[in-house]
Amino acid sequence: SISLFTASWATALLAFSAWIFVLLLGRTRLFRGTFVERANVFCMQTLPGNIDRWLRAGVSDALVGRGEALWLSLFGRRNPVFQIFAIALYLLGLAVFMVEAAPLIPNRYVHGWQWITIILTLAVNMGT
Numbered sequence: 684s685i686s687l688f689t690a691s692w693a694t695a696l697l698a699f700s701a702w703i704f705v706l707l708l709g710r711t712r713l714f715r716g717t718f719v720e721r722a723n724v725f726c727m728q729t730l731p732g733n734i735d736r737w738l739r740a741g742v743s744d745a746l747v748g749r750g751e752a753l754w755l756s757l758f759g760r761r762n763p764v765f766q767i768f769a770i771a772l773y774l775l776g777l778a779v780f781m782v783e784a785a786p787l788i789p790n791r792y793v794h795g796w797q798w799i800t801i802i803l804t805l806a807v808n809m810g811t
Contacts, residue, residue: 702726777805 685693708714709723738747757765789795 773809 705719705722706726709719709727714720714723735747738750756762787793788798788801
């Protein structure tokens with residue numbers, strides 16, 4: 684029997700995967716005229732436009748303008764604080780991998796030669 688906790692996480696993972704799929708592939712020729720394209724348009728155009736209208740209707744334009752300025756200052760251009768945070772988060776994830784998973788390789792499912800692909804993946808991820 685599957686616990687409620689496991690089912691909740693599985694549902695959340697499935698929903699997140701579907702959302703990423705829609706965002707990445709919704710504008711491709713393969714999905715033109717389908718539900719995937721309509722979901723992409725909703726997520727990328729309709730929903731942000733509606734949120735902007737709702738905010739401007741409920742809050743002053745000056746406050747919305749300050750919020751937009753804050754968003755652009757944090758994410759609209761290179762921000763050293765955000766970059767340091769992202770690198771720290773990456774290194775923390777790498778440390779957890781090295782402490783928890785690395786001692787278990789090789790095993791029944793991951794062979795020793797796969798360290799080559801692991802190291803290449805880590806190098807590419809750190810470089811981008």
